[in-house]
Amino acid sequence: MSARIIDGKAFAQGLRSRVAQGVADLKASHGVTPGLAVVLVGEDPASQVYVRSKERALVELGMASFDHHHPASMTEAELLTLIAALNADPTVHGILVQLPLPAHIDTQKVLGAIDPGKDADGFHVVNAGRLAAGLPGATVPCTPLGSLLLIRDVLGRDLKGQRALVVGRSNIVGKPMAHLLLAADCTVTIAHSRTRDLADECRRADILVAAVGRPEMIRGDWVKPGAVVIDVGINRVPATEPGKTKLVGDVAYDEAVTVAGAITPVPGGVGPMTIACLMLNTLTLACRAVGAPEPAEATA
Structure with missing residues (x-):
């Protein structure tokens, strides 16, 4: 017996196509372009590759990419100030802070500062709690x-x-x-x-x-x-x-x-599938922000 090989690349491509259609529909119905702010602190090579691929995918699917790349010398206070500004920006529907952060920055404090309604990664304790409790409105990692x-x-x-x-x-x-x-x-x-x-x-x-x-x-x-x-x-x-x-x-x-x-x-x-689902989460957060129907896959 030989197993069925699950082609994640092909499935992800199909999901991205459905997300792109959802983005187009949201623009047509509400005049809203889903936007994701990607925050990168430092010069970690792997993180830079991941961030570039995420930002490229956003553009390909018709979303707005707000890129915030900062040197490793950025202070924790500066990063928290940036997150507060992104929380208040109505054009930003999702926020992603690329991990790992430099050692002098408290990762949990930073993740906790993100508005749970803009938490594209689903790492905030509020979203984790909603998922664990089976409550609606959780953003799933x-x-x-x-x-x-x-x-x-x-x-x-x-x-x-x-x-x-x-x-x-x-x-x-x-x-x-x-x-x-x-x-x-x-x-x-x-x-x-x-x-x-x-x-x-x-x-x-x-x-x-x-x-x-x-x-x-x-x-x-x-x-x-x-x-x-x-x-x-x-x-x-x-x-x-x-x-x-x-x-x-x-x-x-x-x-x-x-x-x-x-x-x-x-x-x-x-x-x-990870990047495809990040695109899905960003669309879902934009739909929630304007009261539009969420994508079918959003809650799996």
Whole structure:
């Protein structure tokens, strides 16, 4: 048996097309252009690449991109002043502060200063609380939202009774992923570094989401035959060619692909969905700001 390879790149492209249509519809019906402010502090090369790709996607989909790039010497007070100004700007519907921030800036203080109604990443404690409590109006973090959309593309919208395991308990992926699956009526377990017999937990899962940040930790014989495997991990490891590196996930792909029913590759699986869902969140926040109907995928 060979698993269905979940093409996250193709799904993300389709989602981006639907978001672009939603942007055009919002402009036509309300005269509003969704706008996202992207704040980058410092010169981290990976962050610069991520920010450029986000800003490019905004323009491609017809949104407004407000770019705020600042040196690492920017003070915490200066950053908080900028966020206050963005909170007050009616043309800015979403705010994203690229992480990590320089060490002298308190990340939690900065994220907490963002208006929850403009929190495009869904990291604010108010949005986390709404998601955990099952309340409407939560902005869902992009990677878990994208992962759920891929799961539903394989299994259908009704996930009732599926046994789901999330490996990893971060506030960015693991915990919100578990809350989304709970809201979809799955039976959910969260595993982590202190879990006893992780392999056995994995073997019981109909849906296995790996977000632990350890290269190929989950082996093929840990996967339940026919399970849907969503590999969120992006790990750079040495390649066979000296001096070269390659990207691998948290799942041993070559082993798992012969057991699973469906699996995301790395790269090309969850990764493309993250930026597509950021675009979706920005459109959703603009719709909420003017009282327009939200995109169907916004709440997954």
